[in-house]
Amino acid sequence: MESRSSSERDSKRVKVSDTKVETKKESSETVRLILLRDLKLNIIGKSTGKLYRFFGAGYQLDVDSKDAEEMLKKRSGACGGCPSSIGPTPYFDLVALAQLHILKL
Amino acid sequence: MALVTGTPLGTITSQEDLYLEGGPSIYFQDATASPLFNPDGDGFYWGLSGTATYPIYDVGCPTNMSLADNLTVNDVLCDTVGVKSTIQQRNYVEFTFDLQSFFPFDNLRHILKGGAVTETAPTQKFGLGTVNNSLYYMVYAPKVYDTDVGDYVWIHLNRCQFVDPWTINMSFGTPWTATGIKLRAFADTNKPETQKFGMFGRADASVIT
DSSP, X not given: OHHHHHHHHHHHHHHHHHHHHHHHHXXXXXXXXXXXXXXXXXXXXXXXXXXXXXXXXXXXXXEEHHHHHHHTTOEEOOOTTOTTOOOSEESXXXXXXXXXXXXXX | OGGGGTOOSSOOOOOOSOOOOSOOOEEEEETTSOOSBSSOTTSOOBOOOOOSSSOOEEEOSEEEEEEEEEEEEEEEEETTTEEEEEEEEEEEEEEEEEEOXXXXXXXXXXXXXXXXXXXXXXEEEXXXXXXXXXXXXXXXXXXXXXXXXXXXXXXXXXXXXXXXXXXXXXXXXXXXXXXXXXXXXXXXXXXXXXXXXXXXXXXXTTTOO
16 A cells, blocks of 8 residues: 555656646747737737737737747838838837846846 | 117027928827826926837828917907907917828828728728727927937927818829828817927027037
C-alpha cells in the first residue's frame, strides 16, 4: 500500500510540473495587441490562418506571436506632400510595450 | 515733433512686417479626450494628444480654407440719435474647406458623417445612414510661418461638428473634391468663458522673449 501511494504521489508531482511547463509555453506564444485605428477590423493571421476580430480603436486582443510580427508591420495613410504628414501610421501596437522593455533590460 | 508725419502722441503698439501665407494643417480628435494642455501654465486649453481609444485624424490636402466668425448682431437704436451701440454675441466659429484626399476611410467617414468603418482585406466599407449628432471633435490647426526656426501660429477649437451637406465633384481630368466641408465650433461650457469656442496662439522665440 505504501509503495502505491508513493508512486501516486510521484505521478501527481510529474503532472503538476507538466502543467506548469504548458502554461509557460502558452503565455510565450501569444502577445496582446491594441488596435490604433477607428475601425472594425477582421484580419487573418498570415502564419496561422486564424481570424482575429477587433472592434474599434483601443480594442485589445491576444494574438499568436507568429501572426503578431506581421500585424505590427501593417500600416496605411501618409499624404506625401502634406507638411503635416507623419508618414504611414501603424494599425497596431503591443500592449504594455514599456513593461516589456523593462524586462529586457 | 512726431506730428510732422501724422503720428499720434503717447503709447503706440505698432504692427510687425510679418505675413502669414497658406492654410494650416487640420487635425481633429473626439472631444471626449482631453486636450494636450488641460490647461497650460497660463490657463489655456489647447493641443491634441492621440491615444489608442481616441486617435487623432489628419485632414489630408484641404483647399479653399477659411475661418469665419458667426455673430448675432443687433443695433441699439435710439429714436433721438440713431444707433448708439451694437450688441454682439458669438454663436460659433467655423472652419470651411474643400477636401481632395479621400483615404483612408476611417478619416473620411467622420468628415462625410458616415458610420463606423469595417475592414476585411481587401475592402473597407462604411455606411451612409442617420447622422450621429452626438459626435463632437476638438480641432487643432497649426501653421508654421518660419520653417527655419519653427515659429508658428495655431488655432484650437474645443467642441466642433461637421455641419452642412457636402458635395463631391467628380469632373473629368481633375481630382475628386469634396466641397462645402464645414467644421463648426460651438461653445464648450466646461471651458472658461473667454475660451468657450477655442483659442488662437503664436510661438515665436525671436519676437516673444
